[in-house]
Amino acid sequence: MGDASLVELSIPQDVLQPLLSASNSSSLEETLENLIEASRTDVGRSGLASKNILPIVLQLSQNLPYPSGRHLLLSSLKLLRNLCAGEVANQDAFVEQNGVGVVSNILSSAGLLSDPDYGTIRMGLQVLANVSLAGEEHQRAIWRKFFPDEFVALARVRSQETCDPLCMVIYACCDGCPGLDAELCGDLGLPIVEEIVRTACVAGFREDWLKLILSKICLEGPHFPPLFLKLCHFGASSNGEDIEFRNDLFSSEHAFLLKIVSEILDERLNDITVPNEFTSCVFGIFKRSVGVTNSVLQCKSGLPTGSTAIDVLGYSLIILRDICAGKRSLGSSKEDDSMDAVDMLLSSGLVEMLLCLLGELEPPTIIRKGLKQGENQDSSSSYSLKPCPYRGFRRDIVAVIGNCAFGRKQVQDEIRQKNGILLLLQQCVTDEDNPFLREWGIWTVRNILEGSTENQHAVAELELQGSVEVPELTGLGLRVEVDPKTRRTKLVNIS
Secondary structure, eight states: OOHHHHHHHTSOHHHHHHHHHHHTOSSHHHHHHHHHHHTTSHHHHHHHHHTTHHHHHHHHHHHSOTTTTHHHHHHHHHHHHHHTSSOHHHHHHHHHTTHHHHHHHHHHHHHSSSSOOHHHHHHHHHHHHHHHTTOHHHHHHHHHHHTTHHHHHHHTSOOHHHHHHHHHHHHHHHHHSTTHHHHHTSTTTHHHHHHHHHHHHHHOOOSTHHHHHHIIIIISSSOHHHHHHHTOSSOOOTTSOSOOOOTTSSOHHHHHHHHHHHHHHHHTTTTOOOOHHHHHHHHHHHHHHHHHHTTSOOOSSOSSOSOHHHHHHHHHHHHHHHHTTSTTTTOOOTTOOSOOHHHHHHHTTHHHHHHHHHHHBOOOHHHHHHOOOOTTSOTTGGGGOBOOSSTTHHHHHHHHHHHHHTTOHHHHHHHHHTTOHHHHHTTSSOOTTSTTHHHHHHHHHHHHHTTOHHHHHHHHHHHHTTSOOOTHHHHTTEEEEEOTTTOOEEEEEOO
16 A cells, blocks of 8 residues: 555545545545646636635645655645636635635645755745735735744745745735735844845745845835845944945845846836935945955956955946936936935945046056057056956946936036046947947947037047047047137037
Protein backbone atom coordinates (compact mmCIF):
# COMPACT_ATOMS: atom_id res chain seq x y z
CA MET A 1 0.00 0.00 0.00
CA GLY A 2 1.48 3.36 -1.06
CA ASP A 3 1.86 6.52 1.02
CA ALA A 4 -1.07 8.20 -0.76
CA SER A 5 -3.33 5.25 0.07
CA LEU A 6 -2.30 5.32 3.73
CA VAL A 7 -3.04 9.04 3.92
CA GLU A 8 -6.40 8.48 2.20
CA LEU A 9 -7.43 6.07 4.97
CA SER A 10 -7.10 8.91 7.50
CA ILE A 11 -9.58 11.14 5.66
CA PRO A 12 -13.14 11.17 7.05
CA GLN A 13 -15.65 9.52 4.72
CA ASP A 14 -17.94 12.55 4.69
CA VAL A 15 -15.08 14.46 3.10
CA LEU A 16 -13.73 11.76 0.84
CA GLN A 17 -16.93 10.36 -0.70
CA PRO A 18 -18.35 13.63 -2.18
CA LEU A 19 -15.01 14.23 -3.91
CA LEU A 20 -14.85 10.70 -5.31
CA SER A 21 -18.43 11.01 -6.58
CA ALA A 22 -17.86 14.42 -8.16
CA SER A 23 -14.94 13.11 -10.20
CA ASN A 24 -16.20 9.55 -10.72
CA SER A 25 -12.86 8.23 -9.45
CA SER A 26 -11.77 5.49 -7.09
CA SER A 27 -8.76 7.11 -5.38
CA LEU A 28 -8.13 10.49 -3.83
CA GLU A 29 -5.04 11.13 -5.92
CA GLU A 30 -6.93 10.46 -9.16
CA THR A 31 -9.88 12.51 -7.90
CA LEU A 32 -7.73 15.58 -7.31
CA GLU A 33 -6.07 15.22 -10.71
CA ASN A 34 -9.45 15.05 -12.45
CA LEU A 35 -10.90 17.98 -10.52
CA ILE A 36 -7.80 20.10 -11.19
CA GLU A 37 -8.18 19.43 -14.88
CA ALA A 38 -11.90 20.27 -14.79
CA SER A 39 -11.25 23.51 -12.91
CA ARG A 40 -8.98 24.91 -15.62
CA THR A 41 -11.93 26.36 -17.55
CA ASP A 42 -14.67 28.84 -16.67
CA VAL A 43 -17.34 26.23 -17.36
CA GLY A 44 -15.58 23.68 -15.18
CA ARG A 45 -15.19 26.10 -12.26
CA SER A 46 -18.82 27.12 -12.51
CA GLY A 47 -19.94 23.50 -12.57
CA LEU A 48 -17.88 22.62 -9.49
CA ALA A 49 -19.22 25.70 -7.72
CA SER A 50 -22.76 24.46 -8.30
CA LYS A 51 -21.77 21.19 -6.60
CA ASN A 52 -20.36 23.12 -3.62
CA ILE A 53 -17.00 21.42 -3.97
CA LEU A 54 -14.81 24.17 -2.51
CA PRO A 55 -15.89 23.78 1.16
CA ILE A 56 -15.17 20.06 0.91
CA VAL A 57 -11.68 20.71 -0.52
CA LEU A 58 -11.04 23.07 2.39
CA GLN A 59 -12.02 20.31 4.83
CA LEU A 60 -9.74 17.93 2.97
CA SER A 61 -6.84 20.36 3.25
CA GLN A 62 -7.39 20.60 7.00
CA ASN A 63 -7.38 16.82 7.42
CA LEU A 64 -4.31 16.01 5.33
CA PRO A 65 -1.29 15.32 7.56
CA TYR A 66 1.82 17.39 6.89
CA PRO A 67 4.49 16.70 5.76
CA SER A 68 3.57 13.05 5.13
CA GLY A 69 0.57 14.09 3.00
CA ARG A 70 2.44 16.88 1.21
CA HIS A 71 1.78 15.58 -2.31
CA LEU A 72 -1.98 15.43 -1.80
CA LEU A 73 -1.97 18.75 0.06
CA LEU A 74 -0.19 20.41 -2.85
CA SER A 75 -2.84 19.03 -5.22
CA SER A 76 -5.59 20.32 -2.92
CA LEU A 77 -4.07 23.81 -2.93
CA LYS A 78 -3.73 23.71 -6.70
CA LEU A 79 -7.43 22.81 -6.93
CA LEU A 80 -8.35 25.66 -4.58
CA ARG A 81 -6.25 28.05 -6.66
CA ASN A 82 -8.04 27.04 -9.85
CA LEU A 83 -11.48 27.15 -8.25
CA CYS A 84 -10.89 30.73 -7.08
CA ALA A 85 -9.60 31.98 -10.43
CA GLY A 86 -12.34 34.48 -11.28
CA GLU A 87 -15.28 32.40 -10.04
CA VAL A 88 -17.13 34.67 -7.60
CA ALA A 89 -19.16 31.90 -5.97
CA ASN A 90 -15.99 30.00 -5.07
CA GLN A 91 -14.20 33.15 -3.91
CA ASP A 92 -17.12 34.00 -1.63
CA ALA A 93 -17.31 30.46 -0.29
CA PHE A 94 -13.58 30.53 0.44
CA VAL A 95 -13.95 33.53 2.75
CA GLU A 96 -17.23 32.31 4.31
CA GLN A 97 -15.72 28.89 5.13
CA ASN A 98 -12.60 30.40 6.76
CA GLY A 99 -10.39 29.45 3.85
CA VAL A 100 -8.02 32.26 4.83
CA GLY A 101 -7.46 30.60 8.21
CA VAL A 102 -7.01 27.16 6.64
CA VAL A 103 -4.36 28.40 4.21
CA SER A 104 -2.69 30.40 6.99
CA ASN A 105 -2.21 27.22 9.04
CA ILE A 106 -0.79 25.39 6.03
CA LEU A 107 1.65 28.20 5.28
CA SER A 108 2.78 28.29 8.89
CA SER A 109 3.47 24.56 8.86
CA ALA A 110 5.37 24.73 5.58
CA GLY A 111 7.41 27.74 6.66
CA LEU A 112 8.39 26.40 10.07
CA LEU A 113 10.46 23.57 8.60
CA SER A 114 14.24 23.89 8.85
CA ASP A 115 14.18 23.70 5.07
CA PRO A 116 11.02 25.66 4.11
CA ASP A 117 8.67 23.98 1.65
CA TYR A 118 8.78 26.60 -1.10
CA GLY A 119 6.37 24.76 -3.38
CA THR A 120 3.61 24.52 -0.79
CA ILE A 121 4.09 28.12 0.33
CA ARG A 122 3.98 29.35 -3.26
CA MET A 123 0.77 27.41 -3.99
CA GLY A 124 -0.90 28.68 -0.82
CA LEU A 125 -0.02 32.25 -1.70
CA GLN A 126 -1.38 31.77 -5.22
CA VAL A 127 -4.69 30.70 -3.67
CA LEU A 128 -4.78 33.90 -1.62
CA ALA A 129 -3.79 35.97 -4.66
CA ASN A 130 -6.77 34.70 -6.66
CA VAL A 131 -9.11 35.31 -3.74
CA SER A 132 -7.75 38.82 -3.21
CA LEU A 133 -8.83 39.80 -6.71
CA ALA A 134 -12.50 39.32 -5.76
CA GLY A 135 -12.88 42.63 -3.95
CA GLU A 136 -12.56 44.61 -0.75
CA GLU A 137 -14.26 42.13 1.58
CA HIS A 138 -11.91 39.35 0.51
CA GLN A 139 -8.87 41.62 0.70
CA ARG A 140 -9.70 42.74 4.22
CA ALA A 141 -10.20 39.13 5.34
CA ILE A 142 -6.71 38.25 4.13
CA TRP A 143 -5.19 41.42 5.59
CA ARG A 144 -6.75 40.92 9.04
CA LYS A 145 -5.30 37.43 9.25
CA PHE A 146 -1.82 38.03 7.87
CA PHE A 147 -0.88 41.63 8.74
CA PRO A 148 1.69 42.18 10.03
CA ASP A 149 3.32 39.14 11.63
CA GLU A 150 2.44 36.43 9.13
CA PHE A 151 3.35 38.68 6.21
CA VAL A 152 6.73 39.33 7.84
CA ALA A 153 7.32 35.60 8.35
CA LEU A 154 6.45 34.87 4.71
CA ALA A 155 8.64 37.75 3.50
CA ARG A 156 11.59 36.17 5.32
CA VAL A 157 11.33 33.04 3.20
CA ARG A 158 14.29 33.69 0.89
CA SER A 159 12.87 32.29 -2.32
CA GLN A 160 11.87 33.79 -5.64
CA GLU A 161 9.09 31.19 -5.81
CA THR A 162 7.35 32.71 -2.81
CA CYS A 163 8.35 36.37 -3.19
CA ASP A 164 6.36 37.03 -6.37
CA PRO A 165 2.95 35.72 -5.18
CA LEU A 166 3.42 37.33 -1.76
CA CYS A 167 3.96 40.70 -3.45
CA MET A 168 0.85 40.10 -5.58
CA VAL A 169 -1.29 39.45 -2.49
CA ILE A 170 0.01 42.51 -0.65
CA TYR A 171 -0.33 44.83 -3.64
CA ALA A 172 -3.84 43.61 -4.49
CA CYS A 173 -4.99 44.22 -0.90
CA CYS A 174 -3.43 47.71 -0.71
CA ASP A 175 -4.62 48.75 -4.14
CA GLY A 176 -8.20 47.61 -3.56
CA CYS A 177 -8.82 48.65 0.05
CA PRO A 178 -8.68 52.27 1.21
CA GLY A 179 -6.37 52.64 4.18
CA LEU A 180 -4.37 49.46 3.81
CA ASP A 181 -1.59 51.16 1.88
CA ALA A 182 -1.17 53.55 4.84
CA GLU A 183 -0.82 50.54 7.14
CA LEU A 184 1.82 49.02 4.87
CA CYS A 185 3.79 52.27 4.98
CA GLY A 186 3.49 52.57 8.76
CA ASP A 187 5.67 51.29 11.57
CA LEU A 188 4.12 47.82 11.46
CA GLY A 189 4.08 47.53 7.66
CA LEU A 190 7.52 48.74 6.59
CA PRO A 191 9.29 45.71 8.16
CA ILE A 192 7.29 43.59 5.68
CA VAL A 193 8.62 45.61 2.75
CA GLU A 194 12.11 45.55 4.23
CA GLU A 195 12.11 41.75 4.35
CA ILE A 196 10.67 41.52 0.83
CA VAL A 197 13.53 43.71 -0.44
CA ARG A 198 16.07 41.54 1.37
CA THR A 199 14.54 38.40 -0.14
CA ALA A 200 14.39 39.82 -3.67
CA CYS A 201 18.00 41.00 -3.32
CA VAL A 202 19.31 37.49 -2.68
CA ALA A 203 16.71 35.41 -4.56
CA GLY A 204 15.54 37.71 -7.34
CA PHE A 205 12.04 38.26 -8.70
CA ARG A 206 10.32 37.66 -12.03
CA GLU A 207 7.01 39.52 -11.90
CA ASP A 208 6.29 43.24 -11.53
CA TRP A 209 4.41 43.11 -8.21
CA LEU A 210 7.49 44.15 -6.24
CA LYS A 211 7.98 47.17 -8.51
CA LEU A 212 4.34 48.14 -8.04
CA ILE A 213 4.74 48.03 -4.24
CA LEU A 214 7.98 50.01 -4.29
CA SER A 215 6.51 52.55 -6.68
CA LYS A 216 3.61 53.15 -4.29
CA ILE A 217 5.89 53.44 -1.26
CA CYS A 218 8.94 55.24 -2.64
CA LEU A 219 7.71 57.35 -5.56
CA GLU A 220 4.02 57.97 -4.90
CA GLY A 221 4.48 58.43 -1.17
CA PRO A 222 7.16 59.88 1.13
CA HIS A 223 8.32 56.57 2.59
CA PHE A 224 11.62 55.93 0.79
CA PRO A 225 13.80 57.47 3.55
CA PRO A 226 12.54 55.23 6.40
CA LEU A 227 12.69 52.14 4.17
CA PHE A 228 16.26 52.93 3.15
CA LEU A 229 17.14 53.50 6.80
CA LYS A 230 15.82 50.06 7.76
CA LEU A 231 18.27 48.47 5.34
CA CYS A 232 21.27 50.12 7.03
CA HIS A 233 23.92 48.06 8.80
CA PHE A 234 23.77 50.62 11.59
CA GLY A 235 22.02 53.83 12.58
CA ALA A 236 21.82 56.78 10.20
CA SER A 237 19.58 59.74 9.61
CA SER A 238 16.61 59.31 7.30
CA ASN A 239 17.80 61.83 4.70
CA GLY A 240 21.16 60.21 4.05
CA GLU A 241 23.07 62.84 6.08
CA ASP A 242 25.18 62.53 9.22
CA ILE A 243 26.62 59.16 8.23
CA GLU A 244 30.21 58.27 9.00
CA PHE A 245 32.38 57.58 5.94
CA ARG A 246 32.98 53.84 6.00
CA ASN A 247 33.50 51.25 3.31
CA ASP A 248 30.63 49.22 4.79
CA LEU A 249 28.31 52.23 4.99
CA PHE A 250 25.94 50.80 2.39
CA SER A 251 24.52 47.31 2.11
CA SER A 252 23.84 45.22 -0.97
CA GLU A 253 20.14 45.74 -0.23
CA HIS A 254 20.67 49.50 -0.56
CA ALA A 255 22.21 49.08 -4.00
CA PHE A 256 19.42 46.69 -5.00
CA LEU A 257 16.67 49.05 -3.82
CA LEU A 258 18.20 51.99 -5.70
CA LYS A 259 18.55 49.87 -8.84
CA ILE A 260 14.89 48.83 -8.80
CA VAL A 261 13.65 52.32 -7.99
CA SER A 262 15.77 53.73 -10.83
CA GLU A 263 14.16 51.23 -13.22
CA ILE A 264 10.67 52.20 -12.01
CA LEU A 265 11.42 55.90 -12.43
CA ASP A 266 12.78 55.33 -15.92
CA GLU A 267 9.68 53.37 -16.89
CA ARG A 268 7.25 55.94 -15.43
CA LEU A 269 9.18 59.11 -16.13
CA ASN A 270 6.26 60.90 -17.76
CA ASP A 271 3.60 60.16 -15.15
CA ILE A 272 5.37 60.47 -11.81
CA THR A 273 6.13 63.61 -9.84
CA VAL A 274 8.55 62.41 -7.19
CA PRO A 275 8.14 63.59 -3.59
CA ASN A 276 10.71 66.09 -2.32
CA GLU A 277 11.47 63.73 0.57
CA PHE A 278 12.61 61.13 -1.95
CA THR A 279 14.69 63.62 -3.92
CA SER A 280 16.38 65.01 -0.83
CA CYS A 281 17.19 61.54 0.47
CA VAL A 282 18.67 60.36 -2.83
CA PHE A 283 20.84 63.47 -3.08
CA GLY A 284 22.05 62.88 0.47
CA ILE A 285 22.86 59.27 -0.42
CA PHE A 286 24.74 60.41 -3.52
CA LYS A 287 26.85 62.89 -1.55
CA ARG A 288 27.73 60.26 1.03
CA SER A 289 28.53 57.67 -1.62
CA VAL A 290 30.99 60.10 -3.22
CA GLY A 291 32.90 60.22 0.04
CA VAL A 292 32.85 56.44 0.45
CA THR A 293 33.98 55.66 -3.11
CA ASN A 294 37.08 57.80 -2.67
CA SER A 295 38.53 54.84 -0.78
CA VAL A 296 37.17 52.15 -3.13
CA LEU A 297 39.08 50.74 -6.09
CA GLN A 298 37.93 51.69 -9.57
CA CYS A 299 35.69 49.22 -11.40
CA LYS A 300 36.13 48.68 -15.13
CA SER A 301 32.56 47.52 -15.73
CA GLY A 302 29.28 49.35 -15.94
CA LEU A 303 26.50 49.05 -13.38
CA PRO A 304 26.09 46.81 -11.51
CA THR A 305 29.80 46.56 -10.74
CA GLY A 306 29.75 44.14 -7.82
CA SER A 307 30.98 46.89 -5.49
CA THR A 308 28.14 47.99 -3.23
CA ALA A 309 29.52 51.50 -2.66
CA ILE A 310 30.05 52.16 -6.38
CA ASP A 311 26.65 50.74 -7.30
CA VAL A 312 24.98 53.04 -4.76
CA LEU A 313 26.89 55.97 -6.27
CA GLY A 314 25.88 55.05 -9.80
CA TYR A 315 22.22 54.26 -9.22
CA SER A 316 21.66 57.36 -7.07
CA LEU A 317 23.22 59.46 -9.85
CA ILE A 318 20.97 57.83 -12.46
CA ILE A 319 17.93 58.57 -10.30
CA LEU A 320 19.00 62.20 -10.09
CA ARG A 321 19.36 62.25 -13.87
CA ASP A 322 15.80 61.05 -14.32
CA ILE A 323 14.39 63.36 -11.66
CA CYS A 324 15.93 66.28 -13.53
CA ALA A 325 14.35 65.04 -16.77
CA GLY A 326 10.91 64.68 -15.20
CA LYS A 327 7.72 66.38 -16.26
CA ARG A 328 8.16 69.27 -13.80
CA SER A 329 11.79 69.90 -14.62
CA LEU A 330 10.86 73.33 -16.00
CA GLY A 331 9.75 74.44 -12.55
CA SER A 332 6.54 74.68 -10.60
CA SER A 333 3.37 76.01 -12.13
CA LYS A 334 2.23 79.50 -11.26
CA GLU A 335 -0.58 77.98 -9.24
CA ASP A 336 1.88 76.02 -7.13
CA ASP A 337 4.33 78.12 -5.17
CA SER A 338 6.07 75.12 -3.63
CA MET A 339 9.59 74.27 -4.76
CA ASP A 340 9.73 71.32 -7.15
CA ALA A 341 12.31 68.56 -6.93
CA VAL A 342 14.74 70.04 -9.46
CA ASP A 343 14.64 73.51 -7.92
CA MET A 344 15.35 71.95 -4.55
CA LEU A 345 18.36 70.10 -5.96
CA LEU A 346 19.67 73.25 -7.61
CA SER A 347 19.32 75.26 -4.40
CA SER A 348 21.23 72.48 -2.60
CA GLY A 349 24.27 72.89 -4.86
CA LEU A 350 23.80 69.95 -7.24
CA VAL A 351 25.29 71.62 -10.32
CA GLU A 352 28.31 72.99 -8.47
CA MET A 353 29.00 69.58 -6.96
CA LEU A 354 28.74 67.81 -10.32
CA LEU A 355 31.04 70.34 -12.01
CA CYS A 356 33.60 69.75 -9.26
CA LEU A 357 33.36 65.98 -9.67
CA LEU A 358 33.67 66.28 -13.44
CA GLY A 359 36.68 68.57 -13.10
CA GLU A 360 38.41 66.08 -10.79
CA LEU A 361 38.18 63.31 -13.39
CA GLU A 362 40.99 62.69 -15.83
CA PRO A 363 39.97 63.91 -19.31
CA PRO A 364 38.20 61.60 -21.76
CA THR A 365 40.51 59.09 -23.44
CA ILE A 366 40.62 60.85 -26.78
CA ILE A 367 41.58 64.16 -25.13
CA ARG A 368 44.21 62.51 -22.92
CA LYS A 369 45.83 60.97 -25.98
CA GLY A 370 45.81 64.33 -27.75
CA LEU A 371 47.35 66.36 -24.94
CA LYS A 372 50.71 67.85 -25.91
CA GLN A 373 53.49 67.83 -23.39
CA GLY A 374 54.27 71.54 -23.90
CA GLU A 375 56.49 73.61 -21.73
CA ASN A 376 53.51 75.28 -20.10
CA GLN A 377 51.90 71.95 -19.15
CA ASP A 378 52.35 70.82 -15.59
CA SER A 379 53.34 67.19 -16.03
CA SER A 380 52.52 66.44 -12.42
CA SER A 381 48.94 67.75 -12.53
CA SER A 382 47.50 64.64 -14.16
CA TYR A 383 48.51 62.53 -11.22
CA SER A 384 45.92 64.24 -9.02
CA LEU A 385 43.08 63.49 -11.45
CA LYS A 386 40.85 60.48 -10.84
CA PRO A 387 39.60 57.72 -13.15
CA CYS A 388 35.88 57.08 -13.45
CA PRO A 389 34.76 54.76 -10.62
CA TYR A 390 32.59 52.82 -13.10
CA ARG A 391 32.06 52.68 -16.84
CA GLY A 392 29.62 55.47 -17.67
CA PHE A 393 30.17 57.70 -14.61
CA ARG A 394 31.31 60.71 -16.66
CA ARG A 395 28.38 60.31 -19.04
CA ASP A 396 25.90 60.18 -16.15
CA ILE A 397 27.30 63.37 -14.59
CA VAL A 398 27.06 65.19 -17.93
CA ALA A 399 23.51 63.88 -18.40
CA VAL A 400 22.35 65.28 -15.05
CA ILE A 401 23.88 68.68 -15.82
CA GLY A 402 22.32 68.69 -19.28
CA ASN A 403 18.87 67.87 -17.93
CA CYS A 404 19.19 70.58 -15.27
CA ALA A 405 20.23 73.16 -17.89
CA PHE A 406 17.25 72.50 -20.16
CA GLY A 407 15.18 75.70 -20.14
CA ARG A 408 16.76 77.00 -16.92
CA LYS A 409 18.62 80.29 -17.28
CA GLN A 410 19.86 80.18 -13.70
CA VAL A 411 21.69 76.93 -14.47
CA GLN A 412 23.14 78.38 -17.69
CA ASP A 413 24.44 81.34 -15.72
CA GLU A 414 25.80 79.19 -12.88
CA ILE A 415 27.75 77.00 -15.30
CA ARG A 416 29.34 80.06 -16.90
CA GLN A 417 30.10 81.67 -13.54
CA LYS A 418 31.70 78.44 -12.28
CA ASN A 419 33.91 78.27 -15.42
CA GLY A 420 32.16 75.10 -16.47
CA ILE A 421 31.58 75.85 -20.15
CA LEU A 422 35.02 74.74 -21.37
CA LEU A 423 34.81 71.64 -19.18
CA LEU A 424 31.46 70.66 -20.70
CA LEU A 425 32.63 71.38 -24.24
CA GLN A 426 35.37 68.81 -23.64
CA GLN A 427 32.70 66.16 -23.06
CA CYS A 428 31.47 66.33 -26.68
CA VAL A 429 33.72 63.46 -27.70
CA THR A 430 33.44 59.70 -28.03
CA ASP A 431 34.89 57.79 -25.11
CA GLU A 432 35.19 54.03 -24.88
CA ASP A 433 34.77 54.16 -21.10
CA ASN A 434 31.59 56.23 -21.34
CA PRO A 435 29.16 55.05 -24.01
CA PHE A 436 27.03 57.86 -25.49
CA LEU A 437 29.17 60.54 -23.83
CA ARG A 438 29.30 62.51 -27.08
CA GLU A 439 25.51 62.50 -27.44
CA TRP A 440 24.95 63.62 -23.84
CA GLY A 441 27.73 66.20 -24.22
CA ILE A 442 26.10 67.72 -27.31
CA TRP A 443 22.72 67.73 -25.55
CA THR A 444 24.24 69.55 -22.59
CA VAL A 445 26.11 72.12 -24.72
CA ARG A 446 22.91 72.79 -26.65
CA ASN A 447 21.05 73.42 -23.40
CA ILE A 448 23.68 75.76 -21.91
CA LEU A 449 23.83 77.79 -25.15
CA GLU A 450 20.18 77.96 -26.18
CA GLY A 451 18.80 81.42 -25.47
CA SER A 452 21.93 82.51 -23.57
CA THR A 453 23.85 85.19 -25.46
CA GLU A 454 26.38 85.33 -22.60
CA ASN A 455 27.23 81.64 -22.93
CA GLN A 456 27.29 81.82 -26.72
CA HIS A 457 29.75 84.71 -26.53
CA ALA A 458 31.90 82.79 -24.05
CA VAL A 459 32.11 79.79 -26.40
CA ALA A 460 32.89 82.00 -29.38
CA GLU A 461 35.75 83.61 -27.46
CA LEU A 462 37.13 80.20 -26.52
CA GLU A 463 37.13 79.04 -30.15
CA LEU A 464 38.66 82.24 -31.46
CA GLN A 465 41.41 82.04 -28.85
CA GLY A 466 42.12 78.46 -29.84
CA SER A 467 41.33 77.29 -26.32
CA VAL A 468 38.96 74.68 -27.66
CA GLU A 469 37.99 73.21 -30.97
CA VAL A 470 34.45 71.93 -31.03
CA PRO A 471 33.36 70.53 -34.39
CA GLU A 472 30.15 69.53 -32.60
CA LEU A 473 29.08 73.19 -32.76
CA THR A 474 28.58 72.67 -36.47
CA GLY A 475 26.40 69.72 -35.66
CA LEU A 476 24.31 72.07 -33.55
CA GLY A 477 23.93 74.39 -36.53
CA LEU A 478 26.31 77.03 -35.10
CA ARG A 479 29.48 78.74 -36.37
CA VAL A 480 31.86 81.27 -34.84
CA GLU A 481 32.10 84.60 -36.68
CA VAL A 482 33.74 87.96 -35.94
CA ASP A 483 31.48 90.98 -36.27
CA PRO A 484 33.29 93.29 -38.81
CA LYS A 485 32.11 96.43 -37.00
CA THR A 486 32.53 95.59 -33.33
CA ARG A 487 35.28 92.94 -33.84
CA ARG A 488 33.52 90.86 -31.20
CA THR A 489 32.97 87.17 -31.65
CA LYS A 490 29.54 85.66 -31.90
CA LEU A 491 27.86 82.33 -32.61
CA VAL A 492 25.82 82.37 -35.80
CA ASN A 493 22.97 79.95 -36.53
CA ILE A 494 23.76 78.31 -39.89
CA SER A 495 21.03 75.65 -39.86
